[in-house]
Amino acid sequence: MRAYIAGIGMHVPERIVTNADLEKMMDTTDEWITERSGIKERHYAKPGEGPSDLALPAAKEALEMAGLKAEDIDLIMFSTVASDYMIPGGGCILNEYLGIPGTPALDIRVQCSGFIYGLAVARGFIESGIYRNILFVAAEVQTVALDLRTEGRDTAVLFGDGAGAVVIRATDDPNRGILTSKLHADGRYARDLMIEAPSTRDNPWLTKEILDQNKHKITMNGRNVFKHAVTNFPAVINEALEALHMDKSEVKLVVTHQANLRISEAVAKRLELPMHDVVFSNIQKYGNTTSASIPIALYEAFKAGRFTIGDTLVLASFGSGFTWGAVVLKW
Ligand code: UT7
Numbered sequence: 033m034r035a036y037i038a039g040i041g042m043h044v045p046e047r048i049v050t051n052a053d054l055e056k057m058m059d060t061t062d063e064w065i066t067e068r069s070g071i072k073e074r075h076y077a078k079p080g081e082g083p084s085d086l087a088l089p090a091a092k093e094a095l096e097m098a099g100l101k102a103e104d105i106d107l108i109m110f111s112t113v114a115s116d117y118m119i120p121g122g123g124c125i126l127n128e129y130l131g132i133p134g135t136p137a138l139d140i141r142v143q144c145s146g147f148i149y150g151l152a153v154a155r156g157f158i159e160s161g162i163y164r165n166i167l168f169v170a171a172e173v174q175t176v177a178l179d180l181r182t183e184g185r186d187t188a189v190l191f192g193d194g195a196g197a198v199v200i201r202a203t204d205d206p207n208r209g210i211l212t213s214k215l216h217a218d219g220r221y222a223r224d225l226m227i228e229a230p231s232t233r234d235n236p237w238l239t240k241e242i243l244d245q246n247k248h249k250i251t252m253n254g255r256n257v258f259k260h261a262v263t264n265f266p267a268v269i270n271e272a273l274e275a276l277h278m279d280k281s282e283v284k285l286v287v288t289h290q291a292n293l294r295i296s297e298a299v300a301k302r303l304e305l306p307m308h309d310v311v312f313s314n315i316q317k318y319g320n321t322t323s324a325s326i327p328i329a330l331y332e333a334f335k336a337g338r339f340t341i342g343d344t345l346v347l348a349s350f351g352s353g354f355t356w357g358a359v360v361l362k363w
Contacts, residue, residue, distance in 0.1 A: 034209025035158035039199035041093025042331040044075040059182040065189045070293025074192025074319030076175045082116030083171035084125035086195035098199035102130040106163035108137040111146030111170040111323040144351020146323030151359045152213035154200045164202040170323040171195035179249040187252045192319035196327025214272045215357040224253040225352035261295045261350040266302040272358040284343035290315040290325035
């Protein structure tokens with residue numbers, strides 16, 4: 033039994049924030065952002081909009097493509113760095129929105145690698161015969177954690193909000209489904225990309241002092257993230273292909289976590305793959321949407337006709353933790 037993606041959907045909040053908009057908030061330029069990251073614009077959730085609100089339309093679209101109703105789902109999986117509430121997880125809110133009380137809801141919290149880790153978990157549930165239909169949504173509202181002053185500009189210009197969803201189903205078709213997954217983490221770099229608070233290390237976990245110190249905003253050692261990303265992305269992609277004795281010439285499309293266009297270009301170069309033909313990028317429109325970025329990119333690549341049933345795809349991530357991983361699948 034294999035796990036294959038039977039449906040896909042996406043949703044981004046209405047508000048578009050361009051580089052010109054950011055120029056009005058902080059000392060930055062469209063030129064700097066474009067040159068360093070490739071990003072032109074990104075979407076910001078409005079106050080009151082949580083990841084579950086973005087997840088719902090994406091989930092509905094994925095269910096429709098899979099030809100399933102919410103009631104057919106055996107398990108909800110929900111990847112996010114920052115849930116609607118501290119407790120409970122976003123999967124429970126999506127369960128409420130979909131009106132399927134009783135359906136289990138599992139949150140995945142692996143930052144930028146959440147979608148890759150989640151696919152590996154879903155594959156395990158399906159190949160073991162435990163579940164047949166899984167709804168897996170990655171939804172992020174992280175712009176609330178951006179320091180939109182000049183002090184935070186190195187990080188703030190990169191991120192956006194959004195959601196991507198897939199329906200993963202069981203099949204006995206040998207020409208479809210997830211072939212392998214490789215996952216990694218290195219906690220020595222846990223503090224190189226983090227949001228420090230609210231934290232259970234503080235009691236109470238949120239105080240005026242914590243807010244004054246800006247501990248509730250994303251901080252990043254960008255250079256170290258960049259350095260590790262450009263080596264670990266190609267390494268894990270090669271590891272996954274080697275496990276399958278597969279040559280990269282057999283790969284139709286590589287969809288990486290959309291962290292930075294320069295990172296994607298460096299990965300393409302190291303793998304000796306043509307950037308525009310084989311390595312997909314849509315970071316220009318959405319920025320880095322953390323775990324939502326791979327399903328959003330996969331959705332747009334699918335809609336653009338970049339692959340079809342039976343094609344081999346490589347999905348890969350690198351991000352906070354550090355965590356990284358790759359999945360090889362036949363669409
Ligand atoms: O999911 C993983 C998410 N994270 C990433 O993928 C990030 C990986 N890292 C990167 O992509 C890059 O490190 C950045 C794009 C974040 C930064 O690029 P960089 O080439 O490493 O720049 P830098 O941080 O070394 O800064 C270079 C200069 C500095 O000025 P000085 O000291 O040379 O005068 C910064 O103050 O650029 C300045 N700078 C900016 N200028 C205009 C930093 N941010 C900005 C900005 N606008 N937004």
